Amino acid sequence: MMGYSSQVSESEQSDQRRLARNFNELLQELRVAQAGVQILFGFLLSIAFTDRYAAADSYVRVTHMITILFSAGAVALLTAPAAWHRILFRKGRREDIIDVANRFAIGGLACLAVAMTGTILLLGEVVVGGWAAIVLGAVAAVFFASLWFLLPWRERGVDTVDSDDGPA
Numbered sequence: 621m622m623g624y625s626s627q628v629s630e631s632e633q634s635d636q637r638r639l640a641r642n643f644n645e646l647l648q649e650l651r652v653a654q655a656g657v658q659i660l661f662g663f664l665l666s667i668a669f670t671d672r673y674a675a676a677d678s679y680v681r682v683t684h685m686i687t688i689l690f691s692a693g694a695v696a697l698l699t700a701p702a703a704w705h706r707i708l709f710r711k712g713r714r715e716d717i718i719d720v721a722n723r724f725a726i727g728g729l730a731c732l733a734v735a736m737t738g739t740i741l742l743l744g745e746v747v748v749g750g751w752a753a754i755v756l757g758a759v760a761a762v763f764f765a766s767l768w769f770l771l772p773w774r775e776r777g778v779d780t781v782d783s784d785d786g787p788a
Contacts, residue, residue, distance in 0.1 A: 639714045646701065646721055653725075654698050657732050660739065661691045672746075680745055687738030690731045697728030733764035 664687055667673055676684075701721030708717055740760040744753030 636714070639718060643705070643714065643718050643721070646718065646725060650698050650701060650721075650725060650728075653729060653732060654695075657691060657694045657698060657728075657735070660732075660735060661688070661695055664688045664691055664735075664739065667742075680742065683738055683742055683745070687735050687742060690738060691735035694728045694731035694735055697724045697731060700724045700728075729768055733761075733768055736764060737761045 664684070667684060673680075673684075701717070701724055704717050704720055704724075737757055737760045741753055741757030744756035747753075748756070
């Protein structure tokens with residue numbers, strides 16, 4: 621009976637170590653994305669206060685606003701896991717936090733991809749204008765979608781040695 625109790629305890633400790641490692645890896649990944657999205661957000665905000673923006677047509681203004689909203693969404697989603705952890709970390713909910721944080725991270729990356737695409741579209745509109753700008757935006761969208769989502773999604777089906785690490 622005594623041996624079973626220590627095995628459960630060791631198993632629980634092992635699970636807790638795995639969850640802690642998963643959460644730390646997720647936080648490291650989010651730090652990379654957060655810095656970029658915060659710089660992008662600041663850049664997008666500053667555009668609205670330029671003389672050239674005052675003369676921009678409604679297409680540029682609407683595209684800019686949509687891009688800012690997706691950038692703000694990315695900031696919110698990529699920083700939310702830290703808030704969830706801070707509020708729930710002593711409640712024994714680490715597995716729930718990791719699951720939600722993983723979903724937030726994917727949603728935040730999707731918002732960041734749209735914001736980056738919108739930024740490239742806006743810059744393309746200023747530099748080359750017309751259909752060339754739209755082509756640049758479309759190429760950016762395909763690039764981000766492929767690199768960040770389609771290729772990793774395709775690889776999910778491939779068996780690995782370390783497949784017990786969970787959602788992080």
